[in-house]
Structures are given as C-alpha cells and as structure tokens.
Amino acid sequence: MSPTPEHRTVIVVGGGPAGLPMAAVLGGWHPYYRDSAMLRQRYPQLAQMLAQHEGSLLTLDFTDLLRAGIPPADMFRLLHHPRQMFQGLEQIALEFRRNAAIDCLLLTQEEVGGLWNNVPEKLLTLSPGQWMEFAFHPLAQYARETGQTFDVNELLIKQRIVDYYHQIPRRFEVEQNVHTWERVTRVEPHPEGFLVTAADVSAWRDKDPVALRRPAFPQPADVVEQSHPTRQYTCRYLVYAVGQRGELRSLGVPGENLPFVTQYYEKPAHFPGERVLVVGGGRSADWAATELYDAGKQVHYVMRQSSARHWELISESRDGLPYYRRIAEILEDPEAQRMQARYGTTITKIAASPGGQGGRVTLATAEQTDTVEVDHVLKEIGGWADYSLLQGFAQPLQLVEKRDSYRFQVNQAKVHPHSYESVDIPNLYPGGYLAEGLGLVVIAMHGTTYAIAADIQRKEAGRR
Ligand SMILES: Cc1cc2nc3c(=O)[nH]c(=O)nc-3n(C[C@H](O)[C@H](O)[C@H](O)COP(=O)(O)OP(=O)(O)OC[C@H]3O[C@@H](n4cnc5c(N)ncnc54)[C@H](O)[C@@H]3O)c2cc1C
Secondary structure (H helix, E strand, C coil), rough: CCCCCEEEEEEEEEECCCHHHHHHHCEEEEECCCCCHHHHHCCHHHHHHCCCCCCCCHHCHHHHHHHCCCCHHHHHHHCCCCCCCCHHHHCCCCEEEEEECCCCCEEEECCCEEEEEECCCCCCCCCCCCHEEEECCHHHHHHHHHCCCCCCCCCHHHHHHHHHCCHHHHHHCHHEEECCCCCEEEEECCCCCEEEEEEEHHHHHHHHHHHHCCCCCCCHHCHHHHHEEEEEEEEEEECCCCCCCEEEEECCCCCCCCCCEECCCHHHCCCCCCEEEEEEEHHHHHHHHHHHCCCEEEEECCCCHHHHHHHHHHHHHHHCHHHHHHHHHHCCCCCCCEEECCCEEEEEEEEECCCCEEEEEEEEEEEEEEEEEEEEEECCEEEEEECEECCCCCCCEEEEEEEECCCCEEEEEEEEEEEEEECCCCCCCCCCCHHHCCCHHHHHHHCCHHHHHHHHHHHHHHHH
C-alpha cells in the first residue's frame, strides 16, 4: 500500500461502454454543434437553439434545458442519432475538437470494453451496431480508418464491437490515463473528496475463464486486496461505472461449485459430452441454449418463469433477432426432442456422478421433484451492480430497481437529472445506466458522458 495516495482530479471506475468514453471526453475531446440537415428537418427547434450556441456544448446550461423538457442524455442522443438508421456521417450534428484536458484516471479490472470482452464468441448485438458507438468516433468512421467494410446498421458480431472499444484509448491519445487490470476494492470519503483503494490484478490476465468457470476477473468474494499489490488514490470526483455484472448471481443450492457447473459460456466446443443443463431464462440463456442445441447437444433448459412469460420475450424478438427466430422454431418443433424446456422449475441440488464426469441435478416444480443426469450445468443467471465498494459515506446511495423489456435489470442510483450526479454523495456520478431513469442500452446512456463532463468542468472552473 503506498503511504501517500496519488491525487487525481477525476477517477473513473470501470472501462465499459459507460466509463470508457469519459476518458476521452475528460481527455479534452469536447462536443460542438454542427449543422445537420437531418436534425433541422426532424428537430427544428433544437437545431435552431443550438445553432446560436457558441463554444463547446459542455458549456450549455443543462438545468435550463431540463426545464424546457430536454434531459441532457436525450439531447446528445438526438444530436448523435437524429434518425435511428445511419445514412452518412453528415447526419451527426456533433463534431469534436480537442481542448484542455481535466486530469482523469480510468481504472478497470479487465480490458476496456466491459462485459463485451466475455460474451459468447458469436453473440450479435441486440440492435444496429451503430447504436453502441461513441458519438466522438462513429463506427462508420472507425471502419473507414481501419480499412474495414461492414454495414453499421446490421447487428454486429461481438469481436467487432470489442475491437472498436479496445482501440479507443490509443485513437484518442488517452492511453496513459487508462489502467487496465486494476480492480477498485474500496471507495471511501476523504478530505480531498474520495479515497480509492485498488489492487493490481494483472495476474488475472492469463487466467483461463473455461478452467475458472466464470469470466476471468475478480469477484467481490475473491478479496483481492489481501492477496494482490494495492495502491491508493485520492480524487475530487468519482465516476462509478462498474456495470450490471460486477457481482455474479448464484443459485444458492448445494453442489453449485462442482467442477461440471460453469458460469462462463463462449462456445459449444467448451462443452464436451452430450447433455447440458442451461439455467436462466433471459437473453444470454436463450442464446446459449439455442447454440448448444444447434451444436447437437441434448439441452435441458430450466427456468423459474412460466412458458407464457418466456414466449412474451420470444414473440417480441423473433422478427428482429435471428437467434430468437431460431429458438422459436426449435421450441415449436414437436420433433426437436433434444431440447427440453422446463418452465416454473427451480434447481434444488446438484451432485457429482460417482463415476467421474458430470452429475445429477434435482429439479422442483410446484407439483413434483425429479432429477436429470447431465455432463455440464451452465448458469446464465446474470449479475448485480456492485455498490458495496462505497464504504463509510454518511448517506448511502438510494437505489431504485429498473427492468426493461429486454429482460435486463439493474439497481440504479438516484441522481440530479441535469448532471447525473448522485443526490446522496456529492461529486459521485453513477456511470451510464447506473443513473436513475436511464434505458439499459448504450444508445440511451451514452449522452450522460457529456453532462457529467460538463458538470465537472463547471465545478473545476468555479474553483479557479
Ligand atoms: C448478453 C448481453 C448483451 C447485450 N447486448 C446489448 C446490445 O446489443 N446493445 C446495447 O446497447 N446493450 C447491450 N447490453 C447491455 C450492456 O450492459 C451494455 O452494452 C454495456 O456493456 C454496459 O456498459 P457498462 O459500462 O455500464 O458496463 P459493463 O460493460 O459491465 O462494464 C463495466 C466494467 O467495469 C468493470 N468493473 C466492475 N467492477 C470494477 C471494479 N471494482 N474495479 C474495476 N473495474 C470494475 C467490469 O469488469 C467491466 O469491465 C447487453 C448486455 C448483455 C449482458
């Protein structure tokens, strides 16, 4: 532990799609209004108002805008995506110019790009790829700069999105402000603002998630502070962008940690043998169950929800998403004996086979209990946003539960709606959709980046 903490103006915790753009914008890349025929045509009043604004849009009065009924995240979304489909770069009513940076350090416990580093190899985005881009670096521009040809309005495969996020620090010359493989273990009050304790978890870079049976970064239960080198920082402002999966959920049943039970799914090749039990019922579980079935596995697909509830999600998605078309086809096919969907069912126990590989899973419904023999159990039961790092504050964060029709859920923190600053802990900004009221997708949350940067810039100017 360093005796004197290193002081930074801003620390961003988490380098996913919420935290990562903060490094570039605080690194000086500020948005300016740029004329867009599309914006003028669709949102003439907004275009007219912003055309009169001189200087960076970080100097706008977001309280006034909010009074006029325009939340800042929504305004930046409209400037970035004046229509949902991308036609050309000229439709984006923003340009970015480099100004003075605010000192900022981003700490993240894996590579930048957040949970996208660990999603299945062939996973496609749920939405047009360009909905996941940052306004300061449209995917179309990225494709052009890197000599690639792809349609940014298509659903994009995971690796494309990850490659895009990975190059952001270098492309925007903020690499030195990004520390990967550094896990924040505590955030506490300090006379300077915040005291941040972080552990060097670079040794985790070489861990194999298949052998580990979960994504290769630490969980709160790993208590890395005791076993890894640590250092401390102080900062005036803290952006808390740890995402929705900092703490993986568990089933809480005996046998859950047996070697044939995993919480990591990348591809069917990691599941030798024939019989896989998938537990879950959201999008990640649907993806894995479908892909395992199509790879020839016998799939026991176990979920607590009713068939009607599962089919709500399938019916909503089967027209837009190819894997939902496929899961519907499988579940509707009376010949598809290798897929057994078990609704209203919970796992009560997992036990190893006496003879070696695999084991026996006990399942309970309201009416009966039975067991199935399987080679693998795959838990696709998601995680929680981990707020436990925040310790010793006079006022704990007030959290509100948010769910969406994509079956994502997260506890969001109450914030001031013009700045996304916590109402409970001054100068703390829940990043992305950890802020109350934000939609649980990148297109809905990305605009908070600018409002947070604007608030920090305004406060820093007031100190001079
Ligand atoms: C399977 C799946 C598919 C999805 N598809 C889409 C989609 O198509 N379109 C869309 O817009 N959204 C989608 N989402 C929503 C998704 O959550 C967002 O795309 C996005 O990844 C959220 O960004 P984030 O930065 O808030 O969180 P994350 O991506 O989770 O990033 C947070 C980062 O912080 C790190 N971190 C956590 N705790 C600490 C700590 N203590 N110290 C240091 N680092 C820490 C994490 O390891 C992670 O790298 C999907 C989500 C899932 C699960």
